[in-house]
Amino acid sequence: MNTQSVALVTGGAGALGAAIGARLAEDGADVVLVDIDGDRVARQADRLARETGRPVVGLRADVADPDSVRAVVERVADGFGRLDHVVNNAALNRRADLASLTEAGWDPVMKVNLWAPALLCQAAVPLWKEAGGGRVVNIASRTWLSGGPLAYTASKAGVVGLTRSLALELAPLDVTVNAVAPSMVVTPFTRAGRSEAEFDAFLDRHRAMTPLGRLASPDDVANAVSFLASDRAAFITGEVLHVCGGAQLAPSP
Numbered sequence: 001m002n003t004q005s006v007a008l009v010t011g012g013a014g015a016l017g018a019a020i021g022a023r024l025a026e027d028g029a030d031v032v033l034v035d036i037d038g039d040r041v042a043r044q045a046d047r048l049a050r051e052t053g054r055p056v057v058g059l060r061a062d063v064a065d066p067d068s069v070r071a072v073v074e075r076v077a078d079g080f081g082r083l084d085h086v087v088n089n090a091a092l093n094r095r096a097d098l099a100s101l102t103e104a105g106w107d108p109v110m111k112v113n114l115w116a117p118a119l120l121c122q123a124a125v126p127l128w129k130e131a132g133g134g135r136v137v138n139i140a141s142r143t144w145l146s147g148g149p150l151a152y153t154a155s156k157a158g159v160v161g162l163t164r165s166l167a168l169e170l171a172p173l174d175v176t177v178n179a180v181a182p183s184m185v186v187t188p189f190t191r192a193g194r195s196e197a198e199f200d201a202f203l204d205r206h207r208a209m210t211p212l213g214r215l216a217s218p219d220d221v222a223n224a225v226s227f228l229a230s231d232r233a234a235f236i237t238g239e240v241l242h243v244c245g246g247a248q249l250a251p252s253p
């Protein structure tokens, strides 16, 4: 990655978004963390700037809202003059099964997890045209293969379809588009809505189904994003990189 590159990471206030932002900053990028939680993303950005010694800014935006996304891309263009790497990491999960599924639960998941990555890529096209290329990394999930919570899993399978389609559409601009599909990482996202005992049992099941015998860490995910965002991955597009310790080969626990 050259020293002038600029990376935008959505969901940058969250556990994985912050780890990805830190890794891209260590790789030499200027980093823009974007999150709907403005206070938290500002704090993460300050922390990463201190820890990495790189320019890291935090911006509040709703990635599912077209005006908000356009405004954030304009701020990046004004502040940095370019946008090289887009990491679509923000997501919502609702664990409703078929019996309890509602439109009100389904729609926000699709908006944030699937519509937002398309929206951000659309807004970034003029900057990629100007720069002569770019990199997109979409964060999917092992569940796209194994099945899982309905709306979440459908959205993540959609992210894979979006990745493959955008890889074709953006190839003439020399923009590569790939997905990273992690297995379980302990974050507030996976802990939410589970009692301590339920969560411990959930983690045990995940360790047991993982051939490499442990859970994924935020750094495992960030390292995969770093590779796909780098020049070393210049000829890779339309791929899904599973960061699962082999658990993508196993049935769901």
Ligand SMILES: NC(=O)c1ccc[n+]([C@@H]2O[C@H](COP(=O)([O-])OP(=O)(O)OC[C@H]3O[C@@H](n4cnc5c(N)ncnc54)[C@H](O)[C@@H]3O)[C@@H](O)[C@H]2O)c1
Pocket (backbone or CB within 6 Å): 010, 011, 012, 013, 014, 015, 016, 017, 034, 035, 036, 037, 061, 062, 063, 064, 088, 089, 090, 091, 092, 112, 139, 140, 141, 142, 181, 182, 183, 184, 185, 186, 187, 188, 189, 190
């Ligand atoms: N944690 C895991 O086990 C795991 C496994 C596989 C895939 N993933 C994926 O990794 C990504 C990050 O997960 P995480 O565990 O760090 O979750 P997290 O909940 O810690 O982070 C998600 C972030 O997205 C932000 N966000 C939500 N809606 C938004 C919106 N409309 N606009 C802007 N920001 C918004 C949230 O505020 C939050 O900071 C997600 O795409 C998730 O699906 C996570």
